[in-house]
Amino acid sequence: MLTSLTVRPMTPDTVWPARGRHAPGSAEDVLRRSLQQRKDSRAIDDFLELPEDETAPAERVFEARWRVGDDVTVRARLSLKPGPGEGDGQEWLLVAEAEQPWDHAWPSPAGLFWPEDPDIAWDQDPATRLALGEINPLPQDDREIRRLLRSAVRGGWHIHVVVHEAMSTDDRGRTPVARWLPPGLRHRVVEHHAAPQQLRGLNWALRDSGVEVPRGGAVVLPGVPAPEGYDARDFSVRAVFLDGSEPADLVDAVTRFAALPRPLPDGAEDALTALREDWHLLTLQEELDRQRGLVAMYAEALEAMTKSRDLYREAAESAHEALAVYQEAARAAPAGPQPSGPPAVSPLQQLTRTFERFKVKRPATPAGDQKKSDEKSDENSHATSDEASDAESTADQRVTSER
16 A cells, blocks of 8 residues: 655644646636625625735635534635646645534535536646546556556545446446535545456556455545555445446445545645635624734733833842942951062063063074174184283293292
8 A cells, every 4th residue: 555654734624625727717717706606695705815925926815704504614715826837727725624523514615616617627636637526537558547546646635436337337327426425525536437348457556555446346545645544445345336326335435435534635734724824804803803812912012021121120220239238348348457478460460571571582693693793702712812821921920030
């Protein structure tokens, strides 16, 4: 079974995520018209198109809110941006969150944003270009099947169902399983159909996923990453009768799979954070509560600053009082006896004296001047020596004459 090495946070049970692709065309205009119609019919309470963001000028963001069930508020945020290549249309990412755990019997958020018009192609899987909630025949080549299914299950955005047609079907057998699913799941399921002769190649393509499709049956693929508690045997259906009747076992398997705890899809974490922290479509009561919260926050900050200022002032006054007491005690203390020894020499004075000794020393004599000085010293020594000899000779003569 394929696994993901990236640990992602789990999807809260109050969150409904989905993504898709709108065919080339003005998707912004389609959204504006559709949301206005939903507001006029009171299917939603209100919607808002956010101003263009300078950091992402190509991205458009729409917010909408409505109530479901027993007056449960749902907030939803849809972001729209161009596809990766020219002519790829626009990709949309939708995250909705309710005040209570999500009930799949509630309306599909994607169905409230987009129109129910078969001529407007907005319900495509961006990775595979396959239709959401419709039947998608598998390619004929086994390697293409493997490549398609491996690419389809990555990201964890959609629920992928693979059905094997044991025999050729008529129009009654071409009814997608989404028709019998709860409204909240109809735009989250991608249904793949394999022809009768494709069973072996299909199971070969699925061997990395750790699942198999029974002959004439179906299986719900685990996806990447697989949800906690997934067991292929629990989500495998032995037989699917493609005769136009409700495939109850398959509907049950898809519904149970959707209830499993699953990690947030790729990119959904940032979208959920934006929905919670950067929400603009507020009611009057919410705006009032928000302003009250800001006032309370500013009051707490001001109180903390005032308290810090008072503490600083008290500390400064205490320091001044301590200094005054110390100075007064120093003036009142009697003068002590003078030291009998020589006054201590400070390190600065020692350093000064050292420099003075260096200044007294005679500077070094160059080599040539030193040689001349040595010769002169030799001459003086010779002259002194001759004078001493003459003096000694004169003294001897005087002694002799006296005798």
